[in-house]
Amino acid sequence: MTVGKVVNIVVKGLYRDSVQLMEITERVKKLEGVHDAAILMASRGNKDFLRSVGLLTAEGELADPEDVLVALKAEADLDRIIGRVREMLYEGGGPTTGLKTLEVAIREGADFAAISVPGRYVADIASKILEGGVNLFIFSDHVPIEVEVYLKKLARMRGLLVLGPEAGTAIVDGVGFGFANNVQRGPVGIVASAGTGIQELTTLLDAMGIGVSHALGVGGRDLTGDVGGIMSEESLKILEKDSETKVIALLAKQSDRDAVRKVLTDIRPKKPIFLTLLGEGRSTLNDIPNIPTIHGLALKICSHLSPAEYRRQSELLREEAGRLRKAISSGGHPRGFYCGGTLATETAYIWRWTGLRVYTNMKLPWAHSLRDSQTSQYATVVDYGDEEFTEGRPHPIIDPTLRNQRIVSELNSEETSAIAMDLIIGYGPSENIIERTVKQIGEAVKSHPEKRVVVRVVGTPSDSQWSQLNLLEKLPILRPVSNALAAAVTAASALGEEGVINNVLEELVFFEG
Amino acid sequence: MKASKVIAVGVAVFAESLRRQRVNVVEVEWTPPREIEPDLKDILDKIL
Numbered sequence: 073m074t075v076g077k078v079v080n081i082v083v084k085g086l087y088r089d090s091v092q093l094m095e096i097t098e099r100v101k102k103l104e105g106v107h108d109a110a111i112l113m114a115s116r117g118n119k120d121f122l123r124s125v126g127l128l129t130a131e132g133e134l135a136d137p138e139d140v141l142v143a144l145k146a147e148a149d150l151d152r153i154i155g156r157v158r159e160m161l162y163e164g165g166g167p168t169t170g171l172k173t174l175e176v177a178i179r180e181g182a183d184f185a186a187i188s189v190p191g192r193y194v195a196d197i198a199s200k201i202l203e204g205g206v207n208l209f210i211f212s213d214h215v216p217i218e219v220e221v222y223l224k225k226l227a228r229m230r231g232l233l234v235l236g237p238e239a240g241t242a243i244v245d246g247v248g249f250g251f252a253n254n255v256q257r258g259p260v261g262i263v264a265s266a267g268t269g270i271q272e273l274t275t276l277l278d279a280m281g282i283g284v285s286h287a288l289g290v291g292g293r294d295l296t297g298d299v300g301g302i303m304s305e306e307s308l309k310i311l312e313k314d315s316e317t318k319v320i321a322l323l324a325k326q327s328d329r330d331a332v333r334k335v336l337t338d339i340r341p342k343k344p345i346f347l348t349l350l351g352e353g354r355s356t357l358n359d360i361p362n363i364p365t366i367h368g369l370a371l372k373i374c375s376h377l378s379p380a381e382y383r384r385q386s387e388l389l390r391e392e393a394g395r396l397r398k399a400i401s402s403g404g405h406p407r408g409f410y411c412g413g414t415l416a417t418e419t420a421y422i423w424r425w426t427g428l429r430v431y432t433n434m435k436l437p438w439a440h441s442l443r444d445s446q447t448s449q450y451a452t453v454v455d456y457g458d459e460e461f462t463e464g465r466p467h468p469i470i471d472p473t474l475r476n477q478r479i480v481s482e483l484n485s486e487e488t489s490a491i492a493m494d495l496i497i498g499y500g501p502s503e504n505i506i507e508r509t510v511k512q513i514g515e516a517v518k519s520h521p522e523k524r525v526v527v528r529v530v531g532t533p534s535d536s537q538w539s540q541l542n543l544l545e546k547l548p549i550l551r552p553v554s555n556a557l558a559a560a561v562t563a564a565s566a567l568g569e570e571g572v573i574n575n576v577l578e579e580l581v582f583f584e585g
Numbered sequence: 586m587k588a589s590k591v592i593a594v595g596v597a598v599f600a601e602s603l604r605r606q607r608v609n610v611v612e613v614e615w616t617p618p619r620e621i622e623p624d625l626k627d628i629l630d631k632i633l
Binding site: 087089090091092137138171172173174177178180181182183184185186187188189190193197201206211212244245246247248249250286310314470499500 | 586587588589590591592593594595596597598599600602603605606608611612613614615616617618
């Protein structure tokens with residue numbers, strides 16, 4: 073039993089972003105005499121969280137959303153601990169000197185602006201940037217759909233791009249925005265309303281020796297009926313004209329067929345174009361076959377650019393499938409807990425295709441809705457990057473603690489047969505993200521060797537965290553080359569049928585449409 | 586299309602990632618504007 077006194081300190085009018093506060097929280101937890109700590113902006117959601125874990129006092133209740141709230145459970149010398157927290161808030165944790173006002177920055181000119189402020193503040197900032205003639209990458213979520221449509225129409229009028237909102241990733245002329253991986257330059261241009269979909273595709277292509285010209289993440293809602301593909305269309309126009317781009321991939325996590333059809337009709341692409349609309353399965357749109365999985369999309373591009381490499385990749389994949397068939401478990405339900413929404417969507421689709429009854433917190437017309445994201449039902453897939461988990465908190469790609477706690481809890485459940493999860497490295501996640509994940513789930517994984525834990529590591533050997541992968545090798549996990557294969561193995565385990573792996577490969581990955 | 590100079594507004598870790606890629610990053614000073622209490626806003630919405 074831990075002892076200690078709960079204290080709250082409110083620092084009025086101080087703003088620090090959620091990642092800075094997460095880092096400070098981690099440092100404070102290590103101070104002598106501290107049993108628990110949470111340092112957060114005092115939003116309503118964050119106060120609810122502190123209340124639920126017994127870290128909110130009457131003083132904290134009175135904090136305003138624009139205040140930093142320091143919640144401690146500590147003993148010993150409280151004054152010393154509080155003094156150290158204050159130092160951290162103002163030393164390395166705060167903005168550095170030399171910052172400019174938005175107006176001055178716009179006046180001085182730039183190629184792009186990257187916005188990652190809470191969604192309700194995006195409209196004002198983004199409008200000013202577009203009026204100033206600068207392209208936009210908007211990472212923020214919680215941006216109202218009408219704001220997104222307004223910004224995209226404004227950008228189109230001015231001949232500018234708005235990548236996002238909810239754009240997790242983009243690569244522009246070799247520069248990675250948000251969560252991107254260090255991949256080779258090359259002939260593939262990508263337009264995607266699928267942040268981790270870009271990461272999955274570009275890292276798979278990288279492993280095949282194929283590089284990327286630009287990967288334009290237009291935000292998860294761009295190809296829905298609400299937005300109508302405004303920025304997908306503008307981005308495709310750019311790639312059509314771009315001399316480095318030889319082939320184009322169009323990838324969507326969620327999409328409206330009419331919106332996609334209109335975009336393709338308007339563009340009439342002259343360059344070879346490859347299409348993956350997740351959830352659409354085998355179908356055809358404007359005479360373009362839909363490739364059901366991202367791994368399938370990468371292989372199709374590979375077969376177009378380098379038939380010899382495609383044959384090599386196919387052989388490697390069949391060998392890997394053979395190894396995985398021998399490693400399946402049996403019985404129970406599969407559970408998928410993801411930081412990346414596109415990967416979660418792909419897993420839900422593949423599981424449903426194999427005949428599993430899929431429940432999820434994502435809005436997927438072809439899957440059942442979970443009554444409560446925290447309680448699993450049948451084959452459950454939870455996207456921890458969903459807005460319900462990210463308000464006032466770092467994205468789970470940066471801080472996967474909540475997701476990892478869920479994995480530990482589900483490993484201890486008798487219902488669970490297999491767990492599918494992602495581990496995303498590259499720009500954005502901390503340097504010790506692999507070590508941290510191993511610390512959080514390692515013991516539980518080792519305690520349940522009968523359950524399959526299948527991890528799709530999204531990254532390349534050029535990403536700074538790649539060298540830590542040996543830490544994962546100490547755990548009894550499977551680490552397939554793609555998320556599609558991770559979904560296939562977990563489905564096969566739940567169904568107790570090793571043939572499922574081959575069925576997924578032949579029908580959804582080696583798709584000859 | 587280039588990204589050699591980028592304005593960054595918000596989470597510092599993303600600005601740092603861009604710097605590591607040798608991008609000229611102009612970081613903007615940003616704090617959320619002070620907000621009125623939701624209850625007061627509801628009252629004002631009804632009056633105005």
